[in-house]
Amino acid sequence: DAMVIQNPRYQVTQFGKPVTLSCSQTLNHNVMYWYQQKSSQAPKLLFHYYDKDFNNEADTPDNFQSRRPNTSFCFLDIRSPGLGDAAMYLCATSTRGQGGGETQYFGPGTRLLVL
Amino acid sequence: DQQVKQNSPSLSVQEGRISILNCDYTNSMFDYFLWYKKYPAEGPTFLISISSIKDKNEDGRFTVFLNKSAKHLSLHIVPSQPGDSAVYFCAAMTGGSQGNLIFGKGTKLSVKP
Numbered sequence: 001d002a003m004v005i006q007n008p009r010y011q012v013t014q015f016g017k018p019v020t021l022s023c024s025q026t027l028n029h030n031v032m033y034w035y036q037q038k039s040s041q042a043p044k045l046l047f048h049y050y051d052k053d054f055n056n057e058a059d060t061p062d063n064f065q066s067r068r069p070n071t072s073f074c075f076l077d078i079r080s081p082g083l084g085d086a087a088m089y090l091c092a093t094s095t096r097g098q099g100g101g102e103t104q105y106f107g108p109g110t111r112l113l114v115l
Numbered sequence: 116d117q118q119v120k121q122n123s124p125s126l127s128v129q130e131g132r133i134s135i136l137n138c139d140y141t142n143s144m145f146d147y148f149l150w151y152k153k154y155p156a157e158g159p160t161f162l163i164s165i166s167s168i169k170d171k172n173e174d175g176r177f178t179v180f181l182n183k184s185a186k187h188l189s190l191h192i193v194p195s196q197p198g199d200s201a202v203y204f205c206a207a208m209t210g211g212s213q214g215n216l217i218f219g220k221g222t223k224l225s226v227k228p
Contacts, residue, residue: 004158042119042204042218043159057215090158102208103149104216106158 003027004107006091012113013081021076021110023091032074033104034066035090043090049074050096078112086114118142119207121219128226134192136222138205141186145207145217150179150190153202153221162203163190195226 005024013019023032030051035043047056049068063085065077078085088111092104120139128134136150146167151159165172165179165188172179178191192199205219 006158009156040124040220042117042220043216044218045215048215092158102147103161103164105161106151108156108158111156 004091004093004105006089006107006110008110009108010111010113012115013078014115015083016080019078019081019112021078021089021091021112023074023076023107024072025091025093025107026072027093027095027105028071029093029095029105030071031094031096031102032068033092033094034064034074034076035092037088037090037109039087046076081112081114083114086112088112116141117219118145119205119217119219121203121205121222123222124220125223125225128195128224130197130226130228131194134190134195134199134224134226136190136192136203136205136224138188138190138219139186140188140207142207142209142217143186144209147208148179148181148188149206149208149216150177151204151206151218152199153204159204192224195224197226197228200224200226 033048034046037043046060067075088109090109091107094102094104149164150162152162153159163174163177181188202221202223204221206216208216
C-alpha cells in the first residue's frame with residue numbers, strides 16, 4: 001500500500017543533543033510537510049518542501065531544520081532540543097497541481113521526548 | 116489568534132445516532148476545508164473535504180456542510196458507530212497559501228454502544 005512512513009515512532013533525546021526524525025513516502029507526492037503537535041493543540045506547520053524548494057513558516061524557530069535529499073525522503077533536524085520541543089512530529093505529503101485545494105496525507109507521527 | 120475553532124473539546128453520542136461536529140473559521144479567504152480523524156498513537160487520516168464553491172459533500176456515512184456566510188462548517192456522521200470514536204480535526208486552507216493547512220484543536224468523539 002502507498003503510504004507515509006515515519007521512523008522512529010518514539011524518540012528520546014537529551015536536552016541540547018541533536019536529533020533527526022525521518023519521513024518517507026511511496027505516494028510519489030511532490031510536496032512534503034512537517035508539523036508539530038503538542039498535547040491538546042492543533043498541528044502546527046513548521047515548513048514544507050515543494051519539490052526541492054524549501055518553504056519555512058515565519059514563526060518556525062531556527063533550531064528546526066529540514067532536508068529533502070530526494071522525492072521519497074524528508075528529514076527534520078532539531079539542532080539543540082529544549083524541553084519545550086517535546087511533541088508529536090507529523091510528516092504529511094500532497095500533490096500540488098493547478099488551482100487550490102489539496103489533500104494532505106499524514107504519517108503516524110514520531111513522539112519526541114526530551115530529557 | 117485561532118483562525119479555525121472547534122469549540123467543543125469532546126462529544127458523546129449513542130451508537131446509531133447522529134454525530135455532529137462543528138467548526139468555525141475567521142478567515143474569509145479560506146476556500147478549501149478538510150476533516151481528519153485521528154486515533155491515539157496514529158497520524159491524522161483524511162476523511163472528507165469540501166470546496167468553498169459547494170455547500171455540501173457526502174461520502175457514505177459522512178457529510179460535510181459549509182455555510183460561508185456564517186463561516187461555519189459541520190461534519191455529520193450517520194449512523195455513528197463505536198469505531199468512529201476518535202479525535203476529529205477541522206482544517207482549512209486558501210488556494211494560494213502553498214498548502215498551509217490551518218487546523219482546529221480537535222473534538223474528541225466517543226460513540227457508546
